Amino acid sequence: MDKVAIVAGGTSRFGVRNLTWRELLQEAAAATFDAESRILPKEIDTLVVGAAEPERFAFQSYVAPLAAETLGMTPKMLLRTELACASGQMALRTAWAHIASGLCDVALVAGVEKMNLPNMAETQASMACVLDREWEGLHGASAPPFFAMCAQRHMHSYGTTVEQMAKVVEKNHHYSTFNPTAHFTKEVPMDKVLRSPMVAPPLRLFDCSGITDGAAIAILAREAIVPDLTDTPLWVHGWGQANQGFRTGAIGDLASWPAMSLAAREAYRNARVSPKDLDVVELHDCFSISEIIAYEQLGFTPEGKGGAFIDEGQSYIGGSTPINTRGGLLGCGHPLGATGVAQVVELFRTLRSEVPPQRQVSGATLAMAHNLSGNANTHSIGIYGLDKPGTAA
């Protein structure tokens, strides 16, 4: 298998945008390439588009050729990946697999989601059909009550508090104030979280990531070509993924997500690293409670200690594992297909010391990106590093 690295990337601004699906993609392209770029899309042989629900949000399917035409590409291999909230990461992983196996040389990965529609109830319906529509969606199931039940069980089993969840929100919004592409760029102190309207108890408005438009692009290349494209690549070190069930009643005890620890174990094994080796982590804080459970399932702290982990400041820059220094989904918003790509663009920039100092983890060389999808039944993880795999000291 060929080694593969990320050699370039960029994102649109995230938010409620006056841009169509294809215009979001073009904004991300303009953020990734210019006339000085060592490669342009028209020279790239492979296109993988991560998009969760363009049929629902933009009434458009078959988006890979749309994206190719928009970017001026005539690729010899193109497709779209869909895994709900992990669609972007699956686009990266699919591109990696094609390059690593020798099927292509360079791939452009684009994650795009246009989510804000004139009718918010229609957007909510589209979000709800990620769950089991016939058997659970018809009851009114959607993401907020599911993650609310996870919070309820975590509080019930471990004594986790709404204040601890609010601290996660405060942290991620703090970092997003230094990210000009984030949907939310103002500080959200704990008391503001705790006074915000209740959405699905115990989760309040600021415990939930936003309905956000956005796009992100990353360029992946095989080892032999990497030096032509960048002097400081971000190498793919390993992947992990696991799924357990689909319907909500099959997910287990809700306070823990066994599929997440399975995915993490596989990723650590494939990358030959352990949790303490990671310098910075982008994880899927779709809700505040998701980040607390993730601290535990990814192995940064024992099960039940996620609340204490944020209380101790361990997930801030300067703590044991800086987490979501981009601003997270809570601060940046969560355009489904774009999120997984934008997280990796952030790691690419962080490990190259290119982000503003307030969210720079200095000296970081090894990083993780995690996405959950649906009702947390599936977890997808990538591990990335500055050192070429197998060459680390």
Add this chain to the structure above:
Amino acid sequence: MTSGALSADKHGGGAPPPRKPHIELPFLLDFVPLQDEGSTQVSRFFSALKEGRFETTRCTACDTLLFQPRTTCPECMSTELRWEELPQSGRIYAFSAMLMGAPIGMEKDLPFVLGLIDLDGVGLRIFSRFEGGSYEDFAIGQRMRLRVHTFPDGRVTYRFAPAADTFPLQAKA
């Protein structure tokens, strides 16, 4: 599947044309599944529910109880399944409520309570809308009982309400 055991109507042959429910939204924004024999092989689940029975399928080859009802057993790939009645009572495992942001068609239902019920004695955890109270009225471990909910066009689903609940079987207006 055994002849006649799962559904009166077999693949293809002689299935009646779908009886169209009255759907106000575009069909692909309607959350309630089609339930008639012309649309699904497990229409018996819905016809039984209309008569007050909560049923699912059990695999006759490997004895696995399957929810939702299936046409092929995921454990052993047998199609020899039979219908079996489920208990209609259980305890709350977890719950929350939708106070805002309901999917289209459910805005008028706000606020509503949702949660997971551990059915008595069968090892099944079922997600459902709750009736008979607001969020503050429910607790983990509370005993609940199934009620049949009929949508205006006659399609049905199940919901759960407090077991001691005394108001009439029909949902509140």
